[in-house]
Amino acid sequence: MTAPAAHHYTSTGLDSRKIAIWAFIGSECMLFVSLISTYLIYKGRSLVGPFPHDVYTNPAGETFNPILNIPVTSASTFVLLMSSLAMVLALAAVQNKDLPKHTRGERVLGSSKLWLWMTALLGTTFLGFQAYEFTSFVHEGLSIRTNLFGSSFFTLTGFHGAHVTAGVIWLVTLLAIDYRRGLGPNDALNVDIAALYWHFVDVVWIVIFTVVYLLK
Amino acid sequence: MAENPHSDPSATEPKADEHIAQHHHPDWKTYVKVGAVLTAITIWEVWAYYIPSVVASRIFVPMLLTLSAVKFATVVMFYMHLKYDHRLFRVLFTGPLLIAALTLISLLFLFGQLVARFGR
Amino acid sequence: MATTAVPTRGTHHTATAPSYQSGVWSWLATVDHKRIGILYLYTALTFFIIGGLEAVLIRAQLQGPNRELLSAEMYNQLFTMHGTTMIFLAIMPLSAAFFNFLIPLQIGARDVAFPRLNAFSYWVYLFGGIFITLPIFFQLAPNAGWFGYAPLTTREYSPGINIDFWVIGLQILGVSSLAAAFNFITTIINLRAPGMTLMRMPMFTWMSFVVQVLIVLAFPVITIALVFLLFDRFFGTNFYTIAQGADPLLWQHLFWIFGHPEVYILILPAFGLVSEVLPASSRKPLFGYPVMVYSGILIGALGFGVWAHHMFAVGMGAIADSVFAVSTLLIGIPTGVKIFNWIGTMAQGSIRFTSAALFAIGLVALFTIGGISGVMHASPPADLQQTDTYFVVAHFHYVLFGGSIMGIFAGIYHYFPKITGRLMDEPLGKIHFWLNFIAMNLTFFPMHFAGMLGMPRRIYTYDSGQGWDTFNLISSIGAYMLVVSTAIFVYNFFRSRKNGEVAGANPWDAGTLEWSIPSPPPEYNFATLPNVTSRYPLWEGNEKDMESARVNLQEGKTAEQLHIVLPYSTIKPLIVAGAMVIMFCGLITTKALIFVGAAVLVGSLYSWLLSPLEPEHH
Numbered sequence: 007m008t009a010p011a012a013h014h015y016t017s018t019g020l021d022s023r024k025i026a027i028w029a030f031i032g033s034e035c036m037l038f039v040s041l042i043s044t045y046l047i048y049k050g051r052s053l054v055g056p057f058p059h060d061v062y063t064n065p066a067g068e069t070f071n072p073i074l075n076i077p078v079t080s081a082s083t084f085v086l087l088m089s090s091l092a093m094v095l096a097l098a099a100v101q102n103k104d105l106p107k108h109t110r111g112e113r114v115l116g117s118s119k120l121w122l123w124m125t126a127l128l129g130t131t132f133l134g135f136q137a138y139e140f141t142s143f144v145h146e147g148l149s150i151r152t153n154l155f156g157s158s159f160f161t162l163t164g165f166h167g168a169h170v171t172a173g174v175i176w177l178v179t180l181l182a183i184d185y186r187r188g189l190g191p192n193d194a195l196n197v198d199i200a201a202l203y204w205h206f207v208d209v210v211w212i213v214i215f216t217v218v219y220l221l222k
Numbered sequence: 223m224a225e226n227p228h229s230d231p232s233a234t235e236p237k238a239d240e241h242i243a244q245h246h247h248p249d250w251k252t253y254v255k256v257g258a259v260l261t262a263i264t265i266w267e268v269w270a271y272y273i274p275s276v277v278a279s280r281i282f283v284p285m286l287l288t289l290s291a292v293k294f295a296t297v298v299m300f301y302m303h304l305k306y307d308h309r310l311f312r313v314l315f316t317g318p319l320l321i322a323a324l325t326l327i328s329l330l331f332l333f334g335q336l337v338a339r340f341g342r
Numbered sequence: 343m344a345t346t347a348v349p350t351r352g353t354h355h356t357a358t359a360p361s362y363q364s365g366v367w368s369w370l371a372t373v374d375h376k377r378i379g380i381l382y383l384y385t386a387l388t389f390f391i392i393g394g395l396e397a398v399l400i401r402a403q404l405q406g407p408n409r410e411l412l413s414a415e416m417y418n419q420l421f422t423m424h425g426t427t428m429i430f431l432a433i434m435p436l437s438a439a440f441f442n443f444l445i446p447l448q449i450g451a452r453d454v455a456f457p458r459l460n461a462f463s464y465w466v467y468l469f470g471g472i473f474i475t476l477p478i479f480f481q482l483a484p485n486a487g488w489f490g491y492a493p494l495t496t497r498e499y500s501p502g503i504n505i506d507f508w509v510i511g512l513q514i515l516g517v518s519s520l521a522a523a524f525n526f527i528t529t530i531i532n533l534r535a536p537g538m539t540l541m542r543m544p545m546f547t548w549m550s551f552v553v554q555v556l557i558v559l560a561f562p563v564i565t566i567a568l569v570f571l572l573f574d575r576f577f578g579t580n581f582y583t584i585a586q587g588a589d590p591l592l593w594q595h596l597f598w599i600f601g602h603p604e605v606y607i608l609i610l611p612a613f614g615l616v617s618e619v620l621p622a623s624s625r626k627p628l629f630g631y632p633v634m635v636y637s638g639i640l641i642g643a644l645g646f647g648v649w650a651h652h653m654f655a656v657g658m659g660a661i662a663d664s665v666f667a668v669s670t671l672l673i674g675i676p677t678g679v680k681i682f683n684w685i686g687t688m689a690q691g692s693i694r695f696t697s698a699a700l701f702a703i704g705l706v707a708l709f710t711i712g713g714i715s716g717v718m719h720a721s722p723p724a725d726l727q728q729t730d731t732y733f734v735v736a737h738f739h740y741v742l743f744g745g746s747i748m749g750i751f752a753g754i755y756h757y758f759p760k761i762t763g764r765l766m767d768e769p770l771g772k773i774h775f776w777l778n779f780i781a782m783n784l785t786f787f788p789m790h791f792a793g794m795l796g797m798p799r800r801i802y803t804y805d806s807g808q809g810w811d812t813f814n815l816i817s818s819i820g821a822y823m824l825v826v827s828t829a830i831f832v833y834n835f836f837r838s839r840k841n842g843e844v845a846g847a848n849p850w851d852a853g854t855l856e857w858s859i860p861s862p863p864p865e866y867n868f869a870t871l872p873n874v875t876s877r878y879p880l881w882e883g884n885e886k887d888m889e890s891a892r893v894n895l896q897e898g899k900t901a902e903q904l905h906i907v908l909p910y911s912t913i914k915p916l917i918v919a920g921a922m923v924i925m926f927c928g929l930i931t932t933k934a935l936i937f938v939g940a941a942v943l944v945g946s947l948y949s950w951l952l953s954p955l956e957p958e959h960h
């Protein structure tokens with residue numbers, strides 16, 4: 007979070023940190039594809055339930071309903087999408103910090119603190135949904151040890167949740183800087199990088215939502 | 223001049239590049255519209271999930287995958303502003319994404335998770 | 343203007359101001375890519391010797407039938423650690439030594455894009471290397487092969503702590519490689535001097551770039567495979583639990599999706615070094631430069647589509663076998679192109695047979711042999727005969743020793759004068775080369791025959807009367823000779839560092855940018871950023887190039903005198919790296935360590951990120 011080293015010559019005219027974050031995101035594609043592949047490879051191969059989309063009756067006669075809670079996850083998916091919207095507005099607010107603001111609407115749109123708060127809160131809400139989902143699954147008899155589905159599901163979504171957590175910490179750090187000295191156009195790149203990370207995590211969830219929750 | 227080591231030796235060209243990269247972002251209205259589109263697609267996806275005849279039909283899986291891909295591309299293009307940014311970033315992202323997608327598809331074939339969908 | 347006394351900027355920072363101090367602290371806190379490169383070089387050479395000694399023990403055990411020098415268990419640990427050490431702790435970091443030292447010099451930069459991240463990569467590598475190496479001294483080392491096939495490595499079949507060291511150690515080393523890869527990708531894209539277009543970049547930098555991309559794409563896959571194994575071993579998940587329906591091939595696929603690009607990660611830097619050494623010693627530009635670039639990229643890209651050729655024996659079916667056989671055979675084409683282009687580079691050149699040139703030519707010869715045996719087991723029917731035999735051992739040692747190590751030796755002889763300012767002793771270098779060349783072939787060529795006669799890999803002893811005895815004896819004699827030749831190299835290295843002939847800026851009359859600055863280079867590398875107009879600026883450059891080259895040769899000026907802003911030295915990357923390793927240690931000792939490590943990690947990371955890289959620029 008150091009000030010951009012503007013005096014350094016670069017061959018592309020771009021800031022090195024932005025190149026690095028895109029390379030990092032490219033790398034993360036392979037990370038999540040490894041997780042998603044494993045989830046799909048093991049789909050339908052669990053020997054015991056609970057299962058994601060099917061009813062399971064164990065030898066003792068206990069019946070387990072399909073475990074995925076689509077309404078709750080749809081809500082959390084929406085929350086994460088909206089956090090991405092808040093994030094672009096936060097970035098725009100930081101970039102346009104120096105523009106004059108006349109109307110109330112312009113002041114609201116121009117408040118980087120508001121939109122950063124919004125993003126962080128929506129991200130935290132998403133994590134809350136995930137915590138609720140995980141605990142209710144455990145109550146219903148699905149842990150990371152239960153079957154192949156449990157192992158691959160919790161690891162995949164847990165990895166995603168860890169990324170969201172790191173993103174929330176990042177956003178809170180930006181907020182702290184905003185409160186201490188105010189984020190301005192000079193910090194736009196720092197916010198941009200955080201935003202790219204945040205949107206990427208959102209994009210991963212878009213895939214997970216379809217592949218894990220909706221496809222039966 | 224040689225003694226001034228950080229004088230920018232060829233400042234003009236790359237700076238112009240950066241200029242284009244930094245100042246062609248859409249405004250908040252576009253962002254909100256994109257958000258609305260994403261929400262609409264999500265509602266469509268969840269709706270499809272709850273309609274048994276859609277789930278049973280042949281288009282269910284391709285439709286959901288397409289919708290997901292559209293959302294993916296929308297976020298990447300507009301919110302990650304890849305559409306407006308330097309093409310280097312496009313290369314840095316799409317290259318790995320392509321290799322990742324091909325790896326995923328090959329693995330599904332190798333483990334027999336995709337075979338069943340072909341032939342009959 | 344230049345001679346006017348400029349107010350000393352940043353005087354309040356003098357305590358931490360970057361300067362070429364000596365002493366232990368200056369090395370612990372360095373962020374200078376050249377010093378980090380030197381740290382990589384020494385550390386990796388140490389691990390190379392450790393890995394070599396492990397191999398010597400293996401060869402001593404196999405020298406004759408039914409020998410009892412080593413127990414079966416100890417033998418398993420030794421071959422596992424020999425492979426792991428040579429791949430992750432010797433060859434990759436030896437390449438990293440050159441990435442660090444050379445890439446900024448070759449592209450005309452003052453440092454890498456993220457100097458502190460660079461230091462972090464090194465310290466993670468050092469700590470991870472120590473973490474994974476120490477257990478062998480307590481006979482607790484990993485013992486399931488460098489590929490650690492699960493379910494063999496799950497808790498059920500490997501209950502001891504041995505595999506824990508391997509899983510955690512590789513996870514740590516992966517962080518180092520990934521951090522370095524992001525750094526070098528950014529450096530090569532963004533810190534090229536004016537005029538250094540992509541198609542003017544030295545071939546070593548090009549091949550390094552391909553390698554960094556491979557690391558960025560391949561390492562996440564093994565990271566996830568290792569996470570699964572770690573979770574299986576520590577938290578009871580079922581990724582590799584066959585009794586729960588897990589697929590025994592999952593690990594193999596994920597591992598080789600990483601593992602095949604990994605072999606290019608190991609060989610392409612050596613290809614790059616040879617592509618610098620051969621033009622300099624043939625006094626001719628590299629033959630077919632653009633084709634060399636494209637073939638390097640093609641090798642890297644195709645490298646992601648061939649992984650299952652390591653798995654022909656598991657019965658994937660005719661279609662999968664055929665697809666991977668074809669893609670594997672295809673990759674032979676760009677590789678062959680490289681071989682012919684090196685020969686084309688030497689053809690009609692006035693070759694100086696320096697030690698570096700000899701090692702480079704050695705690579706061309708020996709790698710070709712390894713390449714040809716590789717093409718043999720690209721064919722599934724042939725592979726079914728060869729897999730898990732010494733034929734495969736012979737193959738990959740021709741590629742890795744005959745290829746990577748020979749290339750790296752070529753690089754060391756070639757760049758030693760740039761790194762130290764002194765030349766390595768040539769007669770000793772030539773003795774090293776010939777002894778190495780003969781011993782290498784003596785060690786590994788007979789393995790082809792032993793393998794063809796059916797000798798399996800990873801057996802700790804064998805009965806006589808199977809036709810393997812003589813071949814094994816010859817191999818062992820070759821291995822002992824390799825010890826002698828390496829000892830000569832080490833002696834030469836340390837002797838020349840102190841007493842070698844003073845080299846000057848460009849002892850080989852080479853053409854690339856790194857030879858335009860003093861040896862060893864000043865801390866700021868280039869007094870003025872060079873302006874590049876050709877692939878070999880020192881050979882083909884115009885007057886403007888020559889002028890900037892002359893400016894760059896003004897020795898003895900400090901960065902301060904030239905008003906060059908350099909990053910502060912800082913110990914923080916070391917602390918973050920240490921905290922991370924402590925965190926991982928918590929997994930196998932006490933959970934409390936995880937929290938202590940995490941707390942220090944977060945604290946020191948924030949302190950790092952919130953402190954400025956370098957003095958404010960005015």
Ligand SMILES: [Cu+2]
Nearest residue numbers: 601602649652
């Ligand atoms: Cu391979």
